[in-house]
Amino acid sequence: MAKEPDMKPATVAAQALGWIDETTKSVAPPLYPSSTFIRDEDNQYRSGRNYSRADNPTFDQAEAVLASLENGAGAALFASGMAAANAVFLSCKPGDHVVISRVMYWSLRAWLLGFATQWGLKVEIVDTIDLAALKAAMRPGKTALVWIETPGNPTLAVTDIAAAAEIARAAGARLAVDSTVATPVFTRPLDLGADIVMHSATKSLNGHSDIIAGALVTKRADEQWETIKRIRIQSGAVLGTFEAWLLLRGMRTLYPRVRTASANAMAVAQHFRGHPLVEDVLYPGLTNFPGHEVAAKQMQGGFGSLMSIRTRGGERGAIATAANVRIWKRATSLGGVESLIEHRSSVEGPNSPAPPDLLRMSVGIEEASDLIEDFEQALKAAQR
Numbered sequence: 001m002a003k004e005p006d007m008k009p010a011t012v013a014a015q016a017l018g019w020i021d022e023t024t025k026s027v028a029p030p031l032y033p034s035s036t037f038i039r040d041e042d043n044q045y046r047s048g049r050n051y052s053r054a055d056n057p058t059f060d061q062a063e064a065v066l067a068s069l070e071n072g073a074g075a076a077l078f079a080s081g082m083a084a085a086n087a088v089f090l091s092c093k094p095g096d097h098v099v100i101s102r103v104m105y106w107s108l109r110a111w112l113l114g115f116a117t118q119w120g121l122k123v124e125i126v127d128t129i130d131l132a133a134l135k136a137a138m139r140p141g142k143t144a145l146v147w148i149e150t151p152g153n154p155t156l157a158v159t160d161i162a163a164a165a166e167i168a169r170a171a172g173a174r175l176a177v178d179s180t181v182a183t184p185v186f187t188r189p190l191d192l193g194a195d196i197v198m199h200s201a202t203k204s205l206n207g208h209s210d211i212i213a214g215a216l217v218t219k220r221a222d223e224q225w226e227t228i229k230r231i232r233i234q235s236g237a238v239l240g241t242f243e244a245w246l247l248l249r250g251m252r253t254l255y256p257r258v259r260t261a262s263a264n265a266m267a268v269a270q271h272f273r274g275h276p277l278v279e280d281v282l283y284p285g286l287t288n289f290p291g292h293e294v295a296a297k298q299m300q301g302g303f304g305s306l307m308s309i310r311t312r313g314g315e316r317g318a319i320a321t322a323a324n325v326r327i328w329k330r331a332t333s334l335g336g337v338e339s340l341i342e343h344r345s346s347v348e349g350p351n352s353p354a355p356p357d358l359l360r361m362s363v364g365i366e367e368a369s370d371l372i373e374d375f376e377q378a379l380k381a382a383q384r
């Protein structure tokens, strides 16, 4: 590849770095479904490829785009967000102490408290929005990893990435950030001092609710990164080639999709703040939201497309509201072009930080007024 011209991130995404297939001159990238690659006559693999559980040329462009958007030294695609996150924890050693955010993706917390704890990790849950609590939890020499999610799903709790990076570094630990909700459009954790960024690429990166995928981006191509890539190969956590191709296509519209969805989320949040049928609106873009100041410092250009609304009328009121939507879709997941709504505490169970009256809302790219009117009529219908 010739030296890339200087491009802003939105241009990098739209053109997928501007790569052109050298053999066919195609602008849209080729898809290489091959599971295996030819060996040279003298038994070498000079192409650098041998088997697609290790690597496939379809990954190259998507990984290069992600590394560029996050300003990292390298990126790796995984079979899912969970597979990507697991690889980071499995790159620690049994006996290591790891600190995780209280508000985080529930399925990963369940894996950490179950499998990872049995495997030997000492997992400590900390409310990482409280920096003093995070500092107090660090055990210098023993803490290998701090894992934060910001904004945290589903209460949108905001952790200060730069401050968490300082605290982790001072104790000799790495900082990993689940930046699925923020997206590289609004936050670049590696620039703020994080060592690793994780994405559920199932969400905004792909954006069309039609693949399961994950990604990691590293600040440095160091030994730990080699370990993580080896875990991907050995555990078979690699992404399918068709999914990698779809992900690259999805990422071309990342900026306009995410900017529109974030503006819609702001409009929905502002409309329902102080609404008589609403207890609270949780959205980092609202100036009265507890994490707003930190969010404004580390999120540029928007506050994301995920929000939660606590309805009046407790759990019953929330579920009845979700039952009455016509345009919002009652489904799990987030970051797609269509708006989704979900009663979160019944999904997450007893350990959930989600109050029973909370509806998590992933805002899409529809007309904002349709979303507002539909949720308004659902709130009213739930009163009957």
Ligand SMILES: *Cc1c(COP(=O)(O)O)cnc(C)c1O
Pocket: 080, 081, 082, 083, 105, 108, 149, 153, 178, 180, 181, 199, 200, 201, 202, 203, 212, 213, 214, 334
């Ligand atoms: C969905 C999600 C995950 C898990 O990703 P999968 O692709 O479903 O495995 C992790 N973190 C966050 C914040 C998520 O929303």
